[in-house]
């Protein structure tokens with residue numbers, strides 16, 4: 072089984088990325104042939120500052136390794152080290168119906184949140200299809216917001232197979248963990264950089280404290296029962312606390328007598344404890360500045376061997392070169 076997924080280096084990773092995608096991806100690296108990459112071609116749509124993009128790429132690599140990505144098990148690379156993705160994207164774009172891309176929610180959503188509507192942003196799902204298809208991927212672990220893009224990938228693969236020969240591409244499947252498919256942000260909406268409601272994976276403690284203690288709550292008095300529905304404190308606590316601690320917090324909501332300040336403190340503590348081992352590992356990775364470069368260079372080499380083979384097969388089928 073070939074597993075593949077990517078993350079955009081458009082800022083620091085947040086816990087929506089972790090629970091929506093990385094946690095599953097880390098488990099899957101022990102179950103198959105995993106390819107994970109940093110989607111820097113994609114991020115050019117929103118990060119148009121060379122130095123900043125490089126910093127984001129480096130931080131993302133460090134953070135993913137700190138969370139447990141094992142370069143001996145997974146091929147970990149930077150997308151732009153593989154221009155083969157961009158070439159395949161062009162080939163796929165020639166069979167991609169406009170209507171397929173016009174239906175994509177993510178494009179409309181991003182434009183509605185102030186990202187400028189460029190051709191790159193519109194054509195983004197085609198590049199994502201190339202990322203997936205060039206490795207003959209079977210399974211793509213993602214959060215719910217990427218599901219439609221994997222479906223578009225399947226539609227493009229079907230179109231290519233109909234046009235240039237059955238069997239040219241495998242049809243990949245999204246793998247979504249329903250429990251964590253949409254991790255809420257501090258304000259209860261989906262956690263997302265564009266909504267400015269994120270908790271970063273490696274948030275410094277004072278900033279983390281400020282964010283958690285600042286979660287907006289209703290004015291139910293301390294002694295009264297509190298609503299469980301739609302509480303972002305509870306939803307976030309569920310991700311980082313043990314089942315027993317989570318059940319206690321639910322019971323305390325139902326009973327009344329505990330204030331929101333107390334719930335927030337419990338959330339802060341559980342969040343800090345949950346990610347503590349990752350922080351330690353992160354410090355070790357940073358202490359060896361060459362390590363990340365080495366991992367990405369080796370990853371690119373392994374990825375290239377597969378990507379070149381697929382691209383040669385596709386060029387041959389469509390009549391290029």
Ligand code: TYM
Nearest residue numbers: 076077078079087088091092110199213214252253254262
């Ligand atoms: P990106 O960088 O926006 O997000 C990376 C992963 O995190 C998931 N995610 C979430 N999951 C649950 N709740 C949330 N609040 C949340 N926020 C983000 C995303 O669903 C994603 O799985 N287009 C992709 C990157 C990409 C890619 C690919 C992914 C490029 N090529 C090929 C898979 C296969 C993106 O922008 O993800």
